[in-house]
Structure formats: C-alpha cells, structure tokens
Amino acid sequence: MSKMTGLDQTQYHPLVGVSMATLKPKKVRKNVELTLWERLYLFEVLRGLYTTSRHFAVNLIGFVFPPAGKKRKVFTVYYPEEQVVLPPAYRGRPVLVAGPDGAERCVACGLCEKMCPAKAITIMAGERANGDRYPLSYTLDMSRCVYCGYCEEVCPKEAIVMSSEYRGLAQRDRNLMRYSKEQLLRPEDSVKVRLEYIRRIYSKCNY
Amino acid sequence: MVADLIESIAKIVFVFSVNLGFFAPVLGWVERKQSAVMQDRIGANRADIFGFTAIGLFHSLADALKVLTKEDFIPTGANRFFHTLAPFICLVPAISTFVVIPFGGRYELFGHQVNLVIADLDVGILFVFALASLATYGVVLAGWSSRSNWSLLGGLRASAQMLSYEVAMGLTIIGVLIVYGSLRLTEIGALQENFFHWGIFLQPLGFVLFLTCAIAENKRVPFDMPEAESELVAGYFTEYSGLKFVMFWMAEFLEIVTISGIVTSLFFGAWHLPFVSDQELLSLFQFAGPNGAALLAMLVNVATFFAKVIFFIWLQMTIRWTLPRFRYDQVMRLCWKMLLPLSLINILITGLVVLVL
Numbered sequence: 001m002s003k004m005t006g007l008d009q010t011q012y013h014p015l016v017g018v019s020m021a022t023l024k025p026k027k028v029r030k031n032v033e034l035t036l037w038e039r040l041y042l043f044e045v046l047r048g049l050y051t052t053s054r055h056f057a058v059n060l061i062g063f064v065f066p067p068a069g070k071k072r073k074v075f076t077v078y079y080p081e082e083q084v085v086l087p088p089a090y091r092g093r094p095v096l097v098a099g100p101d102g103a104e105r106c107v108a109c110g111l112c113e114k115m116c117p118a119k120a121i122t123i124m125a126g127e128r129a130n131g132d133r134y135p136l137s138y139t140l141d142m143s144r145c146v147y148c149g150y151c152e153e154v155c156p157k158e159a160i161v162m163s164s165e166y167r168g169l170a171q172r173d174r175n176l177m178r179y180s181k182e183q184l185l186r187p188e189d190s191v192k193v194r195l196e197y198i199r200r201i202y203s204k205c206n207y
Numbered sequence: 208m209v210a211d212l213i214e215s216i217a218k219i220v221f222v223f224s225v226n227l228g229f230f231a232p233v234l235g236w237v238e239r240k241q242s243a244v245m246q247d248r249i250g251a252n253r254a255d256i257f258g259f260t261a262i263g264l265f266h267s268l269a270d271a272l273k274v275l276t277k278e279d280f281i282p283t284g285a286n287r288f289f290h291t292l293a294p295f296i297c298l299v300p301a302i303s304t305f306v307v308i309p310f311g312g313r314y315e316l317f318g319h320q321v322n323l324v325i326a327d328l329d330v331g332i333l334f335v336f337a338l339a340s341l342a343t344y345g346v347v348l349a350g351w352s353s354r355s356n357w358s359l360l361g362g363l364r365a366s367a368q369m370l371s372y373e374v375a376m377g378l379t380i381i382g383v384l385i386v387y388g389s390l391r392l393t394e395i396g397a398l399q400e401n402f403f404h405w406g407i408f409l410q411p412l413g414f415v416l417f418l419t420c421a422i423a424e425n426k427r428v429p430f431d432m433p434e435a436e437s438e439l440v441a442g443y444f445t446e447y448s449g450l451k452f453v454m455f456w457m458a459e460f461l462e463i464v465t466i467s468g469i470v471t472s473l474f475f476g477a478w479h480l481p482f483v484s485d486q487e488l489l490s491l492f493q494f495a496g497p498n499g500a501a502l503l504a505m506l507v508n509v510a511t512f513f514a515k516v517i518f519f520i521w522l523q524m525t526i527r528w529t530l531p532r533f534r535y536d537q538v539m540r541l542c543w544k545m546l547l548p549l550s551l552i553n554i555l556i557t558g559l560v561v562l563v564l
Contacts, residue, residue, distance in 0.1 A: 042415065045530060052245045052529040059244045076249040 088197035091147045091162040093169060094140060095186045097195070104185055105159035108135040112151035112160055120144035121151060138181040143174045153202055161194050210319045218325050222305055225513070226461055232267040234460040234520065239263065241521070242528045270453075277449035282354055285446065289352035294447065294454035296345030300338035301461040307334050308468040309393045311478050311508045312485060314501040323478075323509065324393055331392040332384070335469060336377055339424065342458065343369045346426075346433060349455070350443035361442030364535065365433035369424060371542045376420035378550040382413040382557040383473050396477030400484050406474030412553045414474045416546055421466040422523060423538070425459060429530040430538055437532075467519035468512075475515050478508035 038044055077084055086092070099105045108125035126136035149162050163186065171177045188195070236251075240263055243250025254265040281290055311323025328334050343366060350362015386409050387395045399405050407414050423430035434442035444455045471477060480488070488507060492500035533541065 045526075048529045049525055052525055055247060056241070056245045056525070059247060078249075 086164040088193045091149050093165040095163045096184045105157045107133045111154045115150045115154045118144040118146045140179045142177040230464045231457045235267045241524050280448040282446045284354040286352040289348045293345050293349035294451040297458040298454045300342045301458040304335045304338045304465045310512045314505050331390045353446035355446050357439040357445040361433045361439045372420045372423040375546040379416040382410045382553045399476040402481045405476040425462045428527045467516040471515040478512040
C-alpha cells in the first residue's frame with residue numbers, strides 16, 4: 001500500500017497512516033535454538049530473579065524513603081482521592097452544551113436521536129416565542145448509551161459533546177441513569193477542550 | 208516430669224501460634240504486597256480499622272471475616288464425605304510436618320535440658336516426607352470427589368506431578384544424609400555449627416535440586432499444573448468455598464513455611480549464626496549468669512532460625528512471581544530427565560567423596 005492509484009489513474013503516496021516500511025513485519029524467528037547456557041535454565045532463572053529482586057528492593061526503599069522532587073516509580077492512582085487528567089479524546093458522559101445565554105444550543109433537529117445506535121436519546125421538540133426550535137425535553141438513557149460518540153459527530157450545532165466525566169456513570173437504579181436536559185446541561189467552558197478537539201477530528205472548522 | 212510437660216506444651220504452643228497465628232495470615236498479605244512491590248504496584252491497602260490500614264495487613268482479617276460468612280457449598284453429585292475430608296487431609300500434614308524441624312539447639316536452663324524441637328524423632332526427615340506424601344491424597348481426593356471436570360483434571364495432574372517429584376525430592380537429600388550421617392534433623396543442625404559445614408557448601412547441587420522439587424511439590428507457580436488458573440478454573444479446589452477453600456490456601460502457605468524450615472535445617476546451618484559457634488555465643492552472654500546466658504543464646508538462635516525461614520519464604524515468593532509457568536510435559540521432563548539423573552549423580556559423587564575422605 002505504499003502507492004495508491006487515484007481516480008484519475010495517477011499514483012501518489014498517501015500522507016496519512018504509517019508508511020509501509022515501518023509496517024513491514026520483522027522476520028519471526030521460529031524454533032530458535034537456545035544456547036547451552038540458556039537451556040541450563042538455572043542461570044536465566046537467576047537473571048530473572050535479579051531483575052525482580054532489584055525492582056523489589058528499589059520500590060521498598062522508595063516506599064520507606066520516597067525520593068524527594070522525583071515522580072514516584074509506582075504509577076498507581078489512588079482513585080477516589082487522586083484522579084488522572086484525561087486526554088480530550090476520551091469519550092465520557094455525553095453532555096449538552098449551553099450557549100452564552102445559559103440556554104442549550106440544541107435545536108431539537110433529532111439527528112442524534114436518529115443516529116444513536118443504542119436508541120438512548122429521546123427528544124421532544126418545542127418552539128420558543130421568537131420562533132426558535134428547542135428541546136422541550138431531552139432524555140438520555142445512560143443505561144443504554146454505548147459511548148460511541150455518533151451524536152456528537154452528527155450534531156450540526158455542537159450542542160452535544162462527549163465530556164470527560166466518568167464518575168457516577170454506573171448507578172444501582174436504572175431510573176437514576178435516565179438524565180434530563182437540566183441534568184446534562186454544562187457551560188461551554190467546561191467542554192472547551194473537547195469542542196476544539198472535535199472541530200479538528202471531524203473537520204467541523206468549516207462551519 | 209512436670210518440667211518436661213511444661214516444656215513440650217510451651218514448644219507446641221509456640222510453634223503452632225507462629226505457624227497458624229503468624230505465618231498463615233501474614234503470608235496472604237506477603238503474597239499480595241510482595242507481588243505488588245515487585246511489579247511497581249502498590250498492592251492491597253484499603254481495609255482499615257478506624258482509619259488505620261497497617262499497610263494492608265488488615266486484608267487478612269477482612270478475608271477471614273468474609274470467608275466465615277460464605278456458604279459451605281457441596282456440588283450435587285459430589286461425594287460428600289470425601290469432599291469434606293480432602294481439605295483436612297491437605298491441611299493436617301502441612302501443620303504437623305513442622306514438629307520435627309528444630310528451631311533451636313539444646314540448652315541447659317535451670318538444670319533442665321531444653322531441646323527446641325517438638326518431636327526429636329530418629330527418622331526426622333523421613334517423617335516429613337511421609338506426611339508430605341499424605342498431602343497428595345488430599346489433593347487427589349479433592350479433585351476426584353468434587354464431580355467436576357476441572358477438579359478431576361487438576362487432581363489427576365496433581366497425582367502424577369506430586370508422585371514424580373517426591374521420588375526426585377527423596378533422592379536429592381540423600382546426599383545430605385550421607386554427608387551428615389543422620390536422619391535426625393537436630394543432629395544435622397548441630398553438625399552445621401561451623402559455617403563451612405553448612406549444607407549449601409557441602410551439597411550445593413543438592414540444595415538447588417531440593418528447592419526445585421520442594422516448590423514443585425508445593426504446586427506453586429512455575430509448577431502449578433494442578434491449580435492451573437489459566438487452564439483449569441482453580442484445579443482441584445474449583446468446587447470448594449468458604450473455610451474449606453481457605454484450608455487449601457493455608458496448607459499451601461504452611462507448606463512454604465515448612466519447606467523454608469527444611470531448607471534452613473538441611474542446607475543453611477539451622478539455628479546457627481554464621482562464624483559464631485554455640486560456645487562463643489554462650490560466652491558472649493556470660494554477664495547474665497549461666498541461666499541468663501542460655502536463655503539469651505536460645506533467643507538469638509530462634510531469631511536466627513526464623514530470620515532464615517523468612518528469607519526463604521521471600522525467595523519462594525520471588526520465584527513464584529518471577530518465573531512463567533511450565534507446560535505439563537515440561538514439568539514431567541524436568542523431573543524425570545533432569546532432576547532425577549542429577550540427583551543420582553549427586554548421590555554418586557557425594558558417596559565417592561565420602562568414601563575417599
């Protein structure tokens with residue numbers, strides 16, 4: 001696939017993706033003959049034990065005397081107390097974006113409802129006094145949502161985005177997982193990073 | 208007479224409280240925490256009592272509480288009698304093999320000879336092997352009586368593996384027995400007073416072979432064919448729950464302790480400190496009077512013994528969390544084609560050297 005043929009029969013090199021040279025699989029060595037030293041196994045075992053013991057000793061010292069100024073070697077995150085900062089590509093709970101006036105941007109076109117593969121979204125449209133459409137109710141059933149992000153991709157108004165919220169997604173009661181419009185509304189600033197990200201990946205910069 | 212009785216009871220209480228009260232619960236913690244530290248993780252640390260977590264130690268307590276509330280489940284069609292009996296057959300040898308392992312020498316205390324071993328048997332090490340082979344029955348019965356295919360496969364594998372490795376394990380220590388000329392573990396321990404008479408210097412090959420066989424006999428990870436979490440669900444104890452399940456785990460942990468005790472007594476100078484003879488140790492504590500000196504020497508020796516035991520527990524845990532599993536045919540090949548001939552060669556060389564010297 002290093003060369004692609006275009007519709008006009010011209011050959012060009014695709015700019016996206018990984019070049020074929022990188023993708024070329026390394027020659028797999030099958031039935032490798034082990035050396036005598038390796039086949040004795042005992043010394044390889046000792047080598048392995050040395051590696052694990054070194055990690056053990058280093059970490060043990062690190063637990064007792066944590067190295068100052070350096071990041072710790074153990075990368076475990078104590079979840080409820082510590083939280084990782086998620087990259088913008090993370091698809092968490094879908095939320096409705098509020099406009100500058102605090103009302104939702106959604107115009108209740110129903111594209112997301114139509115697109116949703118899990119049928120998690122239910123919209124009832126209404127009309128404002130000035131003639132604008134708006135959702136009377138926007139129900140998101142998070143017990144059905146599969147976090148595919150199609151609603152965000154299809155939305156012409158950038159009104160629904162996948163936020164990085166991941167706490168409280170699971171509930172013991174299914175009724176608690178049906179979110180109304182008011183519960184989903186977020187100010188634009190809180191999802192700004194994700195908005196910029198989807199403009200880039202979905203080429204939404206055109207409109 | 209009364210003094211003998213008190214001495215015996217004190218020793219039994221000491222050994223059983225150390226084994227069942229300290230090692231069995233703490234090894235559960237060690238297994239979790241040591242694997243975590245080796246793999247750059249943190250490990251269990253959430254169980255707490257009033258906010259004190261004690262670096263995860265309370266998880267053993269929480270486990271015990273949880274297990275007590277579990278249903279004692281016996282599958283339909285299982286042989287109820289043998290299904291209940293099997294964990295006991297596993298656990299009893301694991302607890303009782305420690306009685307012949309000396310955790311200290313002989314001391315003259317208040318005109319009374321104290322010998323720090325519960326049962327100073329003539330057959331010593333043979334008793335350990337006799338009981339260890341009984342544990343095979345527990346595993347095989349557990350696998351057979353559960354009426355489950357996983358369990359049956361685990362039990363079959365266990366029977367083949369454990370019987371094979373028992374042969375090799377028995378042969379590996381014959382070299383030690385030739386060198387020290389005794390089966391009695393207290394005598395073997397006493398003969399290792401000189402640092403350069405430790406079993407590891409006289410029988411280095413024997414040590415490696417014995418440790419390998421012992422780990423295989425204990426069915427731990429490089430040789431965990433009977434359990435085989437990745438193939439058989441949990442092997443021979445798939446169908447066990449609650450306290451019976453824990454009895455298998457306790458048997459495994461106590462076998463680790465027993466293996467460490469045997470390795471220490473046979474190869475690592477038992478209760479002796481390196482480069483310090485018993486006489487020197489007694490004269491070191493001369494200031495405390497004859498009884499005080501004997502008492503202090505006893506404490507030092509017992510502490511030395513258990514320090515060595517803890518080191519070997521650490522070593523076994525490290526091996527368990529370092530090495531990948533063998534395939535079943537590799538396990539058997541290692542036993543019959545490597546360990547057995549090597550142990551026979553070891554016996555031959557040891558015999559020749561002893562004959563020549």
